[in-house]
Amino acid sequence: MQRKGSQKEFVEFDAWAFARTGGSISSAEVKFDFPRIANDELIAKCDVSHWEVSGRINAQSESVLRFKGHFSVEMPCVVCSESVLYSIDFERHLVLQTSEAQADAYDEDTLDDHTDVVACPGAINLRDWLEDEILLACPMFPKHEGCADVAGRTWLDNDAPEDTDDYQDDTADGSISEVQRPFANLSDLLKTGKK
Numbered sequence: 001m002q003r004k005g006s007q008k009e010f011v012e013f014d015a016w017a018f019a020r021t022g023g024s025i026s027s028a029e030v031k032f033d034f035p036r037i038a039n040d041e042l043i044a045k046c047d048v049s050h051w052e053v054s055g056r057i058n059a060q061s062e063s064v065l066r067f068k069g070h071f072s073v074e075m076p077c078v079v080c081s082e083s084v085l086y087s088i089d090f091e092r093h094l095v096l097q098t099s100e101a102q103a104d105a106y107d108e109d110t111l112d113d114h115t116d117v118v119a120c121p122g123a124i125n126l127r128d129w130l131e132d133e134i135l136l137a138c139p140m141f142p143k144h145e146g147c148a149d150v151a152g153r154t155w156l157d158n159d160a161p162e163d164t165d166d167y168q169d170d171t172a173d174g175s176i177s178e179v180q181r182p183f184a185n186l187s188d189l190l191k192t193g194k195k
């Protein structure tokens, strides 16, 4: 049963209690709109077919939120500007910390590729966090397979990161700042808003 129009509980969402009690919600129960995705000028069309958020306490007694789901997205190719259609699965685990200082001090080398640490001092906007995950899962340099060779010369010669999941690398030396970087604003926002 969908609970349209009763989303207040997710705007000031107690992520800590959700993790502690092993909570779980999904697109089968709750309908979210994603206004930033809808208004993003680089996203021609995005259909989030499924999402789920669950909470747990891990083996280190930490509170963890897992965001998972599937969506299709149409974005303009960075080479030819024609639309490219992607079908994307996303999954990320966020280890909650009570303060920015704690999150910064966390040894992220102990975490796997699907896991990150975030400061979560109070209630969160769950829909916003989910929308962040979807935006971050979008390709940073969308391109057709046929355009990939051209793109290799154009982009990789510029030291652009091959790992497009590398959005949170604060140590980037700016060598890619001159190429078009979709969602650059989002990663700024994540740094200030989360960690």
Ligand SMILES: [Zn+2]
Pocket (backbone or CB within 6 Å): 077, 078, 079, 080, 081, 082, 143, 144, 147
């Ligand atoms: Zn193309």
